[in-house]
Amino acid sequence: MIIQQDCVMGMSELDKGSVDCIVTSPPYKDEDGYTDELMVAWLEQAHRVLKTNSVLFMNFGHLAGFKSRAFRVAMMAEDVGFVWNDTITWVKNHYRPIQGYKRVNNLTEFIFILTKGKPSLDRLAIGVPYADKSNIGRFATQDLKCRGNVWPLKYKTVQSKEQKRHNDRFPVDLPLWCLLLAGLEENSLVIDPFNGSGTTGIACKILGHRYIGYEINPHYVQYARKWLSDY
Secondary structure, three states: OEEEEHHHHHHHOOOOOOEEEEEOOOOOOHHOOOHHHHHHHHHHHHHEEEEEEEEEEEOOOOOOOOOOOOHHHHHHHHHOOOOOEEEEEEOOOOOOOOOOOOOOOOOOOEEEEEEOOOOOOOOHOOOOOOOOOOHEEOOOOOOOOOOOEEEEOOOOOOOOOOHHOOOOOOOOOOHHHHHHHHOOOOEEEEOOOOOOOHHHHHHHHOOOOOOEEEOOOOHHHHHHHHHHHHO
């Protein structure tokens, strides 16, 4: 379900401790609506609605002139009660080359694992095979090990503006891997306070979870509802 509503107001209508997991990517640019006040407000509501022993996965991009912002928001999450469990670096498979010589190209974004209580992560749900098979039996009973906190995530290259679902989109595998790592039971309730084009909703549909996405932009609401319906 995708609701055209401010996420702070929307989450305030949910019961305390009623949500199993949150996967989201809040606005990180001023022109997209970022404010410190908004970050604190939605994080407070997120902490309130999450069940104990649950996880919030927060994707956050880089700002060329404000590299510390992502980590400042993670610290805001700590201030409202979350534990900063880890920081995943996801590596993009392509990028638009920058011009000039002031900076290097940015190839990564962050996914902050923020926990409430002490959840158990299903690390092998997104595990990778051992390169050295002699490790099987010494460290594990199966040919899988923890993927770790560097995730290579591919998404399709777009050739035109019309193909671009959202200016700051991410691949479906990103929320899919987050939800698998969270170890949710089928039909769990997942929310995305910043629904955007609805990628988290698609991941929920794949895995059989209930979904609520909040979005204030009517264009993205319309697109996301159609994508979710047609998928």
